[in-house]
Amino acid sequence: MRYLVSVIDDKSDPGSTDRRPAISAFNERLIAEGYWVFSGGLADPDVATVVDNRDERAVFSDGPFLESKEYLAGVWVWEAPDLDVALKLAAEASKVCDRKIEVRPFQ
Amino acid sequence: MNDVDEVMTRAHHDEWARVVAALTRRFGDLDIAEEAAAEAFTTAVERWRADGPPPNPGAWLTTTANRKAIDRIRRENKRDDKHKEAQMLHDDIPAEPLGAIDDDRLRLIFTCCHPALAVEARVALTLRMVGGLTVPEIARAFLVRPATMEQRITRAKAKIKAAGIPYRMPAADDLPARVCGVLAVLFLVFNEGYLASGPDTDPLRHDLTCEAIRLTRLIRALLPQDGEVAGLLALMLLTEARRPARISAGGELVALHEQDRGAWDAALIAEGHRLVRERLAAAAAGAAPGRYQILAAINAVHTSARDIRDTDWSQVLALYDQLVRLDPSPIIALNRAIAVAELDGPEVALAIVDRLAEALAGYHAYHATRADLLRRLGRSRHSRAAYDRAIELAGNTGEIAYLTRRRAQLR
Numbered sequence: 482m483r484y485l486v487s488v489i490d491d492k493s494d495p496g497s498t499d500r501r502p503a504i505s506a507f508n509e510r511l512i513a514e515g516y517w518v519f520s521g522g523l524a525d526p527d528v529a530t531v532v533d534n535r536d537e538r539a540v541f542s543d544g545p546f547l548e549s550k551e552y553l554a555g556v557w558v559w560e561a562p563d564l565d566v567a568l569k570l571a572a573e574a575s576k577v578c579d580r581k582i583e584v585r586p587f588q
Numbered sequence: 589m590n591d592v593d594e595v596m597t598r599a600h601h602d603e604w605a606r607v608v609a610a611l612t613r614r615f616g617d618l619d620i621a622e623e624a625a626a627e628a629f630t631t632a633v634e635r636w637r638a639d640g641p642p643p644n645p646g647a648w649l650t651t652t653a654n655r656k657a658i659d660r661i662r663r664e665n666k667r668d669d670k671h672k673e674a675q676m677l678h679d680d681i682p683a684e685p686l687g688a689i690d691d692d693r694l695r696l697i698f699t700c701c702h703p704a705l706a707v708e709a710r711v712a713l714t715l716r717m718v719g720g721l722t723v724p725e726i727a728r729a730f731l732v733r734p735a736t737m738e739q740r741i742t743r744a745k746a747k748i749k750a751a752g753i754p755y756r757m758p759a760a761d762d763l764p765a766r767v768c769g770v771l772a773v774l775f776l777v778f779n780e781g782y783l784a785s786g787p788d789t790d791p792l793r794h795d796l797t798c799e800a801i802r803l804t805r806l807i808r809a810l811l812p813q814d815g816e817v818a819g820l821l822a823l824m825l826l827t828e829a830r831r832p833a834r835i836s837a838g839g840e841l842v843a844l845h846e847q848d849r850g851a852w853d854a855a856l857i858a859e860g861h862r863l864v865r866e867r868l869a870a871a872a873a874g875a876a877p878g879r880y881q882i883l884a885a886i887n888a889v890h891t892s893a894r895d896i897r898d899t900d901w902s903q904v905l906a907l908y909d910q911l912v913r914l915d916p917s918p919i920i921a922l923n924r925a926i927a928v929a930e931l932d933g934p935e936v937a938l939a940i941v942d943r944l945a946e947a948l949a950g951y952h953a954y955h956a957t958r959a960d961l962l963r964r965l966g967r968s969r970h971s972r973a974a975y976d977r978a979i980e981l982a983g984n985t986g987e988i989a990y991l992t993r994r995r996a997q998l999r
Contacts, residue, residue, distance in 0.1 A: 564752045
């Protein structure tokens with residue numbers, strides 16, 4: 482099964498900023514154990530642009546599609562045999578990133 | 589009940605979870621397993637009435653359910669996936685020999701009680717898939733509309749499938765936490781039966797307490813070494829044993845000190861005490877008891893006293909002290925205070941209870957306990973106010989009747 486693993490940060494209670502080395506080490510382990518498919522940290526949601534081209538012409542708007550206190554700070558894609566394995570890794574990821582983690586399966 | 593109905597009821601109790609579990613493992617789909625099992629039991633009612641029950645009802649039900657499942661998959665796969673169908677049809681391999689702990693029903697229970705599901709979903713799914721209760725029965729038990737309950741169960745099954753919640757035993761290092769989660773679900777079912785909420789329900793829901801005990805017995809049979817499983821079973825048995833004395837003829841809750849102890853179920857008490865003794869021996873050998881074992885031991889002390897005056901309150905308090913160290917929650921502290929009142933008097937107990945005001949302001953038992961302590965101290969006016977608040981917050985009809993009578997006794 483493939484899972485989208487989202488790292489959730491909170492503007493009013495942000496996680497610590499010194500997590501990079503720990504995340505790199507964790508990523509290396511994910512790769513070595515065959516779970517890693519993709520990963521990336523995201524820029525601030527403020528610099529996002531929403532595009533809507535459902536009607537005649539594309540409309541661009543500045544900022545994220547959803548304003549909220551909590552926001553997506555980074556993502557992983559993992560390949561894991563089942564949710565138990567994914568949740569176990571996610572529990573570690575939460576410690577490593579010092580942030581909340583959402584695990585969501587791909588269809 | 590005639591013979592066939594009796595065989596049917598027993599088969600439903602003994603075989604439902606086994607059939608659903610075996611089908612889930614074989615077909616990897618809870619929906620198919622549940623529907624095929626339900627169809628097999630419906631067919632059984634008709635056929636057994638006409639031809640008499642088969643010599644081995646369990647095997648008959650499993651075979652029939654398997655056939656129903658394959659029929660259904662065939663119908664659904666008409667359009668595509670011929671290959672998969674062929675695989676299903678050739679998979680007549682019996683279940684591989686399993687270790688003592690690896691039973692299909694255990695996998696089913698662990699799946700239904702998975703921590704990634706909402707608690708209400710775990711309860712509903714466990715009662716449906718493991719307990720074999722119908723959706724309307726579960727809906728009635730939890731005072732929601734059948735359509736709402738159906739949706740809750742459907743949603744949970746969909747999540748299990750889409751999110752890849754596995755159908756297997758948890759890893760060894762996860763096992764204690766996962767067993768704990770299963771026991772929490774069963775305790776929730778039991779408590780809802782023991783102190784049912786809602787203005788239109790019976791104060792005691794015998795069906796729910798029985799079902800919780802039956803499922804806990806099943807877990808106990810599957811995990812005989814687990815101390816907390818034994819503890820929870822003992823706790824349920826010793827609580828259930830007092831059920832006949834717990835509600836008066838007038839529908840009022842009867843407090844422990846007023847109960848007719850002769851009406852307690854001696855067989856259940858004996859069984860509960862046996863389990864507690866087993867755990868005491870384990871504790872003496874160095875196994876640290878968990879919360880259910882300690883709660884069971886407290887109930888063993890209560891059920892050992894032939895009269896309320898014979899209750900060994902110092903033993904009760906010592907057990908609560910042990911429990912507080914394990915679980916420093918305000919509710920445990922409140923129950924501990926009741927034992928303190930018996931040993932050191934209501935004034936000392938009231939001081940403890942008053943310290944819990946902030947944490948338990950919305951909890952009826954906090955106000956009921958205060959009301960009783962204030963009454964014993966002769967502080968009628970304060971006692972009355974506390975009864976008022978307790979009655980306002982209580983959800984159980986029998987308990988409301990009891991509190992109302994106590995309040996009316998105040999002068």
